[in-house]
Amino acid sequence: MNSIVCLKEVPDTETRIEIRGGKIVEEGIQYVVNPYDEFALEEALKWQEKFGGKVTILCLGPERARESILKGLAMGADEVYHLADPAFLGGDAYTTARALAAAIQKLGDYDIIFCGKQAVDEDNAAVGVMLAEMLDLPHVSVVSRFEIAADGKSARAERDIEGGREVVETPLPAVVTAQKGLNEPRYPSFRGIRQARSKPFTQWTVADLGLDAGGVGAAGAKLQVMEVLPPPDRPPGRVIPGEPAEAVKELVRLLREEAKVI
Amino acid sequence: MDFELSEEQRMVREMVREFAQKEIAPRAAEVDRTEEFPAENIRKMAELGLMGLPYPEEYGGGGGDYLSYAIAVEEIAYACGSTALIYAAHVSLGCGPIYYFGTEAQKRKWLPHLCSGQGLAAFGLTEPEAGSDAGATRTTAVRDGDFYILNGSKMWITSGAIADVVTCTAKTDPAAGTRGISCFLVEKGTPGFIPGKNEPKMGLKGSVTSALSFENCRVPAENLLGQEGEGYKQMLITLDGGRISIGAMAVGLAQAALDEAKRYAQQRVQFGRPIAEFQAIQWMLADMATEIEAARLMVYRAAAMKDAGLRFTKEAAMAKLFASEVAERAAFKAIQIHGGYGYSREYPVERIYRDQRLCSIGEGTSEIQRLVIARHLLDRR
Ligand SMILES: Cc1cc2nc3c(=O)[nH]c(=O)nc-3n(C[C@H](O)[C@H](O)[C@H](O)COP(=O)(O)OP(=O)(O)OC[C@H]3O[C@@H](n4cnc5c(N)ncnc54)[C@H](O)[C@@H]3O)c2cc1C
Numbered sequence: 156m157n158s159i160v161c162l163k164e165v166p167d168t169e170t171r172i173e174i175r176g177g178k179i180v181e182e183g184i185q186y187v188v189n190p191y192d193e194f195a196l197e198e199a200l201k202w203q204e205k206f207g208g209k210v211t212i213l214c215l216g217p218e219r220a221r222e223s224i225l226k227g228l229a230m231g232a233d234e235v236y237h238l239a240d241p242a243f244l245g246g247d248a249y250t251t252a253r254a255l256a257a258a259i260q261k262l263g264d265y266d267i268i269f270c271g272k273q274a275v276d277e278d279n280a281a282v283g284v285m286l287a288e289m290l291d292l293p294h295v296s297v298v299s300r301f302e303i304a305a306d307g308k309s310a311r312a313e314r315d316i317e318g319g320r321e322v323v324e325t326p327l328p329a330v331v332t333a334q335k336g337l338n339e340p341r342y343p344s345f346r347g348i349r350q351a352r353s354k355p356f357t358q359w360t361v362a363d364l365g366l367d368a369g370g371v372g373a374a375g376a377k378l379q380v381m382e383v384l385p386p387p388d389r390p391p392g393r394v395i396p397g398e399p400a401e402a403v404k405e406l407v408r409l410l411r412e413e414a415k416v417i
Numbered sequence: 418m419d420f421e422l423s424e425e426q427r428m429v430r431e432m433v434r435e436f437a438q439k440e441i442a443p444r445a446a447e448v449d450r451t452e453e454f455p456a457e458n459i460r461k462m463a464e465l466g467l468m469g470l471p472y473p474e475e476y477g478g479g480g481g482d483y484l485s486y487a488i489a490v491e492e493i494a495y496a497c498g499s500t501a502l503i504y505a506a507h508v509s510l511g512c513g514p515i516y517y518f519g520t521e522a523q524k525r526k527w528l529p530h531l532c533s534g535q536g537l538a539a540f541g542l543t544e545p546e547a548g549s550d551a552g553a554t555r556t557t558a559v560r561d562g563d564f565y566i567l568n569g570s571k572m573w574i575t576s577g578a579i580a581d582v583v584t585c586t587a588k589t590d591p592a593a594g595t596r597g598i599s600c601f602l603v604e605k606g607t608p609g610f611i612p613g614k615n616e617p618k619m620g621l622k623g624s625v626t627s628a629l630s631f632e633n634c635r636v637p638a639e640n641l642l643g644q645e646g647e648g649y650k651q652m653l654i655t656l657d658g659g660r661i662s663i664g665a666m667a668v669g670l671a672q673a674a675l676d677e678a679k680r681y682a683q684q685r686v687q688f689g690r691p692i693a694e695f696q697a698i699q700w701m702l703a704d705m706a707t708e709i710e711a712a713r714l715m716v717y718r719a720a721a722m723k724d725a726g727l728r729f730t731k732e733a734a735m736a737k738l739f740a741s742e743v744a745e746r747a748a749f750k751a752i753q754i755h756g757g758y759g760y761s762r763e764y765p766v767e768r769i770y771r772d773q774r775l776c777s778i779g780e781g782t783s784e785i786q787r788l789v790i791a792r793h794l795l796d797r798r
Contacts, residue, residue: 226431
């Protein structure tokens with residue numbers, strides 16, 4: 156069971172994001188592995204324990220992402236392909252999926268591709284499914300339970316849908332995007348950390364993938380971010396004075412008429 | 418001068434922090450309240466390969482450096498003082514002497530078991546009559562064929578009653594002063610080795626601290642650590658390394674106090690604004706942060722010197738002295754910033770205050786650290 160796990164580095168959700176001139180200030184941001192990608196990696200490692208084979212991490216992102224990738228290796232992945240060429244950067248979900256698809260075609264030998272259901276920085280939730288489309292593979296998204304058949308040729312997945320769960324079967328290879336709850340990602344062990352740095356780590360450029368620099372990264376993006384705005388400040392709370400019975404009436408009136416939430 | 422941690426050290430920090438925050442911190446208050454030994458924490462730390470982190474892989478250790486280990490202690494202390502003490506006592510005081518002074522056979526017998534975390538190790542130096550004056554050991558060991566017969570007692574031994582092996586000092590030559598002291602590996606269950614019950618303590622309540630007594634306790638002669646007469650020196654060398662870990666523990670606890678205080682000061686409103694806007698509070702926070710930074714650098718430097726194979730006795734004593742006193746001040750200020758709520762058991766700063774208190778006592782009191790430092794300054798070693 157050879158798996159490819161697409162892993163992205165994202166700002167830690169606890170980082171305070173500062174916006175200056177319509178852009179996010181990158182200075183001082185703490186980066187981590189996208190949490191949904193950790194579910195994806197854990198799932199790949201789990202099935203590797205059962206079926207053998209290898210787990211390959213594929214990451215598109217700047218040089219800086221190396222430390223997050225090393226965490227993936229420390230958790231147990233076998234090798235890494237890192238698309239760190241600046242030409243890959245600054246794009247959108249489409250160019251990212253294109254680059255990843257080209258890398259996966261070049262890698263060739265895989266039974267399953269795991270992605271996070273979305274990256275918590277831009278929250279597009281698009282790369283995984285685009286990737287499936289480009290590779291002409293079936294996909295199952297937002298998966299919270301996953302099982303590979305004993306013969307390794309098909310899989311059964313459960314996905315959260317509005318108000319219920321959907322059970323899906325798919326032949327393999329397929330693209331699976333991981334939802335929270337799929338598993339509990341392991342912590343890297345100290346031994347894993349020590350081994351991580353000696354595992355195969357390959358960087359690929361645009362040319363290595365036979366892509367045209369104009370079709371990837373910022374140059375190829377179909378989407379242009381015009382401006383980034385911080386969420387509006389939350390208005391301060393309001394105290395409703397008076398006797399409880401009266402105050403509650405007033406509260407209900409305000410919730411209905413002003414806040415319009417009931 | 419390079420102040421950057423290595424990639425591996427940064428990864429250790431990130432891994433232990435994430436693990437300790439998710440798995441250990443949520444139970445720290447409960448460990449303190451119930452005084453229960455946090456066996457589950459130790460089991461998980463063992464799984465992650467932390468219990469023998471700074472010892473070579475050939476003995477089942479992690480093959481890491483001492484600075485990585487100090488970082489691990491710091492991060493665990495940041496989450497739970499009790500767990501950090503159990504960890505530090507096991508790694509530096511428990512495994513340390515066996516690794517530094519054990520025969521090849523002793524290392525092969527014990528280290529894989531201890532480094533994997535299957536069993537804990539303890540260090541039995543202090544006695545009712547021999548605290549700061551560790552050379553005043555009254556426990557005796559008399560050779561009898563293939564055995565030594567131990568009589569006497571120990572006091573305040575961390576994990577002493579639950580460890581699989583305790584390295585204990587005893588006098589083999591009562592006439593020879595500190596040169597007549599030897600160390601023995603006393604195994605759990607040895608007839609005549611009688612662990613006392615858990616001492617009720619002010620803090621670090623999840624850690625088991627016990628008196629131990631030896632009543633004609635027959636220890637196989639092969640359990641003598643190194644040579645006869647070297648015990649005192651062995652213990653002092655072990656304490657040099659141990660002090661770095663107590664310093665690291667103090668830094669972790671101090672950082673926890675600061676972060677709690679920072680959070681609280683931004684939430685608590687008095688006189689119409691968060692108390693963090695009062696300069697008096699800001700100055701306390703600034704002083705805490707500054708002192709913690711200095712303490713951390715001293716602890717890391719002492720660890721880096723040890724890793725580089727340099728002499729670090731003085732630096733370890735300085736780091737331990739300074740860091741433990743910084744922790745005291747930081748915990749004091751954190752409670753001050755919390756006001757009455759800091760005095761309540763509802764907030765973690767009260768526990769941190771009690772937990773950190775040990776750091777200026779264990780592995781040599783602050784007075785003894787000053788004594789060690791002064792001896793180095795005045796060249797009276
Ligand atoms: C929670 C806990 C865990 C411990 N774990 C261990 C362990 O695992 N193994 C172990 O062997 N021990 C352990 N200890 C013991 C610890 O190391 C001793 O308590 C410590 O060394 C001090 O000894 P004492 O308590 O006998 O105090 P004393 O030596 O009686 O000291 C009392 C006071 O006198 C001062 N004093 C003593 N001599 C001098 C001097 N020459 N100059 C100036 N001041 C002096 C001291 O600084 C202190 O203020 C532990 C203690 C505690 C509380």
